[in-house]
Amino acid sequence: MKESRAKELKAPKELAELARPSIFQIKPYVPGKPIEEVQRELGLADVIKLASNENPLGPAPAAIEALKEHAPGVSLYPDGASFALRKALAAHLGIDPEFLIIGNGSDEILKLLAEAFLSPQDEAIISSTTFGEYAYASHLMGARIVTVPTREYTYDLEAMAQAVTPKTRIIFVCNPNNPTGTYVNGNAVEMFMRRIPEEVIVIFDEAYYEYVEAEDFPATLEYVKEGRNVLVLRTFSKIYGLAGLRVGYGIGRPELIDLISRVREPFNVNLLAQKAAVAALGDAGHVRRSRETNHAGKQFLSQRLADMGFNPLPSQANFLFVDVRTDAQQLFKAMLKQGVIVRSGEIFGEPAFIRVTIGAPPQNERFIQALTVCLGKENE
Ligand SMILES: Cc1ncc(COP(=O)(O)O)c(C=O)c1O
Structure with missing residues (x-):
């Protein structure tokens, strides 16, 4: 176990043996892909991130x-x-x-x-x-x-x-x-x-x-x-x-x-x-606007996803978890090419789900468009 993990970490065995055994149990955190990285890697100018449940309205x-x-x-x-x-x-x-x-x-x-x-x-x-x-x-x-x-x-x-x-x-x-x-x-x-x-x-x-x-x-x-x-x-x-x-x-x-x-x-x-x-x-107005944006976005996305035959789980948060009945990792990659970063459910043990942060209206529209293209449903 230790050796294979050391190999994975590119650490020589002698060095890995010096480390506390418990650190080899840790699965490295997979962060949501940063916008700049996707722009650089795929040569896209306009990328949106709906992968880390951040506030689409920005800071107060x-x-x-x-x-x-x-x-x-x-x-x-x-x-x-x-x-x-x-x-x-x-x-x-x-x-x-x-x-x-x-x-x-x-x-x-x-x-x-x-x-x-x-x-x-x-x-x-x-x-x-x-x-x-x-x-x-x-x-x-x-x-x-x-x-x-x-x-x-x-x-x-x-x-x-x-x-x-x-x-x-x-x-x-x-x-x-x-x-x-x-x-x-x-x-x-x-x-x-x-x-x-x-x-x-x-x-x-x-x-x-x-x-x-x-x-x-x-x-x-x-x-x-x-x-x-x-x-x-x-x-x-x-x-x-x-x-x-x-x-x-x-x-x-x-x-x-x-x-x-x-x-x-x-x-x-x-x-x-x-x-x-x-x-x-102290900025209660920003909190209120953020809640309202989220509420409206949740309704919009839930409706549009339902129109596409998908049922997101009922959410009390600022994201939706959706069974897309396909390989979410592949879908995640296809969505990246459309300039939309979401989360594949694979890291959560649900490889047919994606998690999408509820955005502001233009982001939500863009997500639905990209999903439609990626799932080949634009002509239905
Ligand atoms: C459930 C949960 N707890 C904690 C955190 C971490 O939040 P923070 O940015 O305060 O470290 C997150 C961030 O995504 C989260 O989803």
Whole structure:
């Protein structure tokens, strides 16, 4: 195993043997293809990216202003405690700032959590068909991963609760789930939480929280307030449009936040990111417009896909996961040639699905056009 992996990594065996064995469990993250790369490789001028669930409206205008205003200040280190951002978030959420940890993206918080809590003898419970960073962070620390299959493309919380053993340390729940867009409701979460031992840490990754429309979506902050070992993760990368700046946050009881903070680097969130995040949080108009654009785009794409005979899974997020009943990897490549970057479901274990980010109207039109061309349906 080690040798073949070393070969794959092009590392000589002697060097690979010096590395921690657990790193060979990590599957390299496959990022959404950057626009510039596709332009260069395929010689295309006009390329759109609907592959990483970014906000098609861009950043909040207030955040852009904050970036301009604070650019001259970057010769100074940032506030290591992200004081102003924690204060603003605390007011926004109606909690105290000690309940918050800010990360270089919520990805960083997942990693910090694993560093603080997972050892090789521990188990982490992860659903199939979900965000890859849970497995990454768990493997990194050498923990054993227990994978629970989804049911009808939705998290099976009952089965996840059943999978708990005395070795279980962390359970990861992505809600709404990336890549399916499906969600688990308040009742399902309540039944689940009743079955989870107090000492097990439950992560509710709510990266797409601000897009959720379902009225029975769980109020997970209540578990935090009750003193459960729950960490709720949210991010500025999605609706706030700040993915390139890398800011995410975790909400948990202060004792939990304190433990995670011990492994945090002193200046993990950069100065401009902190300033822009505070400004974006105050720009309610941008959030509203982003939600409206997403809602309309979701309806448009769902309808047009249905007209083509496809049924995307019901989504509470800013993307759709669609069974295209063909080799998604081939379709992905064909779509690239049309200048449209989507995600093949292959990396999520669903090789006949694609995931497409809901864009602004021109992007959605362009996606449907490209899909029609690629599937040879233009004459139907
Ligand atoms: C479910 C989920 N969690 C976390 C993240 C990471 O977000 P961030 O940019 O805050 O690291 C993503 C990004 O795609 C995501 O889909």
